[in-house]
Amino acid sequence: MLKKYQQGNIYMGRLDYETDLxxxxxAIVKDKNIKxxxxxxxxxxxxxxxxxxxxxxxEYRDLTWVEEMEIVNCVGNISxxxxxxxxxxxxxxxxxxGKLRGGHLAAGTIVFAAEYIIEEFIGExxxxxxxxxxxxxxxxx
Amino acid sequence: MLKKYQQGNIYMGRLDYETDLxxxxxAIVKDKNIKxxxxxxxxxxxxxxxxxxxxxxxEYRDLTWVEEMEIVNCVGNISxxxxxxxxxxxxxxxxxxGKLRGGHLAAGTIVFAAEYIIEEFIGExxxxxxxxxxxxxxxxx
Amino acid sequence: MLKKYQQGNIYMGRLDYETDLxxxxxAIVKDKNIKxxxxxxxxxxxxxxxxxxxxxxxEYRDLTWVEEMEIVNCVGNISxxxxxxxxxxxxxxxxxxGKLRGGHLAAGTIVFAAEYIIEEFIGExxxxxxxxxxxxxxxxx
Numbered sequence: 313m314l315k316k317y318q319q320g321n322i323y324m325g326r327l328d329y330e331t332d333l334x335x336x337x338x339a340i341v342k343d344k345n346i347k348x349x350x351x352x353x354x355x356x357x358x359x360x361x362x363x364x365x366x367x368x369x370x371e372y373r374d375l376t377w378v379e380e381m382e383i384v385n386c387v388g389n390i391s392x393x394x395x396x397x398x399x400x401x402x403x404x405x406x407x408x409x410g411k412l413r414g415g416h417l418a419a420g421t422i423v424f425a426a427e428y429i430i431e432e433f434i435g436e437x438x439x440x441x442x443x444x445x446x447x448x449x450x451x452x453x
Numbered sequence: 454m455l456k457k458y459q460q461g462n463i464y465m466g467r468l469d470y471e472t473d474l475x476x477x478x479x480a481i482v483k484d485k486n487i488k489x490x491x492x493x494x495x496x497x498x499x500x501x502x503x504x505x506x507x508x509x510x511x512e513y514r515d516l517t518w519v520e521e522m523e524i525v526n527c528v529g530n531i532s533x534x535x536x537x538x539x540x541x542x543x544x545x546x547x548x549x550x551g552k553l554r555g556g557h558l559a560a561g562t563i564v565f566a567a568e569y570i571i572e573e574f575i576g577e578x579x580x581x582x583x584x585x586x587x588x589x590x591x592x593x594x
Numbered sequence: 595m596l597k598k599y600q601q602g603n604i605y606m607g608r609l610d611y612e613t614d615l616x617x618x619x620x621a622i623v624k625d626k627n628i629k630x631x632x633x634x635x636x637x638x639x640x641x642x643x644x645x646x647x648x649x650x651x652x653e654y655r656d657l658t659w660v661e662e663m664e665i666v667n668c669v670g671n672i673s674x675x676x677x678x679x680x681x682x683x684x685x686x687x688x689x690x691x692g693k694l695r696g697g698h699l700a701a702g703t704i705v706f707a708a709e710y711i712i713e714e715f716i717g718e719x720x721x722x723x724x725x726x727x728x729x730x731x732x733x734x735x
Contacts, residue, residue, distance in 0.1 A: 321600070324630065404526060446566050
């Protein structure tokens with residue numbers, strides 16, 4: 313199951329100090345009316361929250377680290393859920409010792425500095441809906 | 454040594470439950486007749502296999518983890534080997550404790566859920582051939 | 595604070611054995627006269643240096659690993675500093691045991707093999723300048 317897109321506008325910018333990474337990115341995506349696309353971020357955080365999906369119990373479990381960490385990588389896609397733009401992103405975090413941690417990016421991840429690239433893809437947007445096999449909100453046919 | 458490309462079509466989609474990540478992506482790339490490009494994936498796996506290249510012995514050694522893990526990042530390029538499209542990709546995996554692992558993506562990595570972006574680059578494709586210095590199948594002049 | 599861009603040329607290529615990853619990428623970007631864009635690299639290194647930014651002391655501290663490692667991911671953006679193109683990139687490295695490390699890519703990271711994608715974004719370039727809040731060289735209005 314796939315859809316074909318053309319490259320649209322590309323936005324580069326940075327987020328303000330102490331903003332919420334996922335919420336700010338989502339606000340920009342909605343402001344620019346982007347319904348399909350990709351996001352990339354590098355920077356640093358003061359605190360991070362990820363969600364791990366338990367494939368057996370079919371539920372998310374949150375993990376929070378209150379610690380200075382680099383955003384070594386953060387990559388995600390843009391689609392729709394209930395008609396609203398939603399970012400699904402995964403994040404790689406680095407500690408002061410260069411150790412890496414990460415997972416599914418959740419709200420509650422607080423920016424120290426963050427430089428993003430947001431791309432718009434031109435084409436029919438995917439809409440998320442509950443997938444029976446995995447229990448996840450996956451793209452529907 | 455570099456080649457210049459223009460952005461072509463972009464495909465977003467998801468892979469089916471319990472498919473082989475590298476094999477499925479390669480099948481899509483071949484089906485769309487893409488010879489140069491990039492892939493990005495986020496999602497989760499039930500099992501993963503990576504290959505580490507020993508720079509001294511000039512050989513790959515496989516590592517397999519049979520465990521629920523997030524695909525925190527998976528990024529790769531598309532070129533040719535023996536005239537056939539080949540994906541060279543590296544993967545970052547996250548455990549339930551948020552620990553990260555990863556390396557060179559090998560066949561045997563089984564999808565729980567996977568959302569991909571595959572981009573076609575328009576231009577002359579690179580062809581891989583054995584590099585004398587490293588022993589790796591690198592892009593040839 | 596953001597700026598809008600259009601996709602420009604895309605370059606794929608590989609770096610030579612034992613070159614300096616950050617210096618070589620920067621040389622290519624300058625040679626192609628790219629002032630805004632993105633870089634992606636996968637490959638392997640013989641040695642790597644990252645810099646961790648201490649958010650309290652507002653200073654970078656270097657970490658070096660002299661060891662064969664995979665470049666599991668390396669992603670960055672291109673902008674200007676003092677009118678010269680500069681790459682800000684973060685790197686994820688993988689050991690022979692599949693353990694991951696990484697952070698802010700510094701000079702002194704030596705290539706075993708490296709395949710890159712460099713993209714030019716068409717639009718007004720960001721210029722870096724010292725940010726009062728964080729002490730970092732961030733994009734200015």
